[in-house]
Amino acid sequence: MPAGRRCHGRSPEHEAGIRGHRLAEDAGAGVIAAATGTHLSFSQLRTFVECPRKWHYEKVEQAEPERVPASLAFGSAVHAACAAVNEAAMNGETVNAGNVFDCAWEPYTAADATPLALGDDDEAAALAEKGRALVSIYKPPAGIVAVEQHVEVEIAPDLPPLVGYIDLLYQTADGLVVADVKTSGTRVLSDVEMLAAQLAVYGRAFPVVRSEAIVLFKGKVPAQTIQGVQPWPENRLRTWATEVHAAMQAGVRFAHRSRNCRTCQFRDRCAAE
Known part of the structure; x- marks a missing residue:
């Protein structure tokens, strides 16, 4: 990001994106949990399920990525813009969502940045244009009470506390609603x-x-x-998290081969093993 560039009057670090900071914090949480077992982020549970080997590279070894998936960069920048819009709405202010998107997207396309792994039909400039268009139509709900709210919960006595960040909490006449912002190629998520x-x-x-x-x-x-989602029952969450954590501790690190491999941060190293 060019020196001195500002979006909506906040610091360059804030402008780079609330969600971008969340990603960095979750990565650190993953390393702490892997080394000491003090706490466990939901994002690392999800990463492990997607591919244990990728989790090992990223969270245990803290290996430098070979590339950044464009989908990850795009989603991070969109979430940063939406978080800024939500925060502004909560405080009775307004913000230019497109500017925040640009601030969060720019570090991924800088000359010295880790290369973006683009899809077959993707170009960085076209993705940026799509991102600006997407955040421009985002409408926050009324009654916002928290944005990027940190949570820490205990779900089992033999499991470290689970930590994460809630995208959005808002108050309705019926009570409190929790929401997560998702980008998608379809209007409704098929896998929740x-x-x-x-x-x-x-x-x-x-x-x-x-x-x-x-x-x-x-x-x-x-x-x-807006898509309603039925959360998992408590016993299912407890069993799943306990089993995944046990696999982590056991050193399970097989590679899950999927369509995600092509843009994976560690594709070259993984292919050589």
């Missing part, structure tokens, strides 16, 4: 399993009456959809 688990964690921290996804559709005509 991990989101349902994540929202179950959040529901343990606050007395929410409803859990939902705010889906931002990345089509030619961007759109916003």
Whole structure:
């Protein structure tokens, strides 16, 4: 980011994105949990389930990534913009979401940045344009009471506390609602399993009456959809988290081969093993 550049009057660090800071904090939490077992972030549970070997490279070894998936950079920048909009709305202010997106996106495309792993039909400039269009249509709900709210919950005596950050909490006439912002190639999410688990964690921290996804559709005509999500039952969350954590501690690190391998941060190293 160029020196002195500012978005909506905040520091360059803040402008780079609330969610970008969240990613860095979760990575640190993963390393701490792997080394000492003091706490466990939901993001590392999800990463381990997606690919144990990737989790090992990232959280245990803290290996330098070979590339950054464009989808990760795009989602991070969109979330930063939406978080800024939510925070402004909570404080009775306004913010230029496109400017915040640019501030969060720019570090990924800088000359000295880790290379972006683009999809077959993707170009960095086109993705930036799509991101600005997407955040421009985002409408925050009324009654926001918390943005990027840190949570720490205990779900089992033999499991470290689970930590994470709630995208959004807002108050309705019926009670408190927890929401997670998602970008998607469809108007409705077809796979909500991990989101349902994540929202179950959040529901343990606050007395929410409803859990939902705010889906931002990345089509030619961007759109916003509110999708209700049923959180996992407490016993299912406890069993799943305990089993995943046990696999982590046992040193499980097989590679899960999938379509995500092509843009994985550690593709070259993994292929050589």
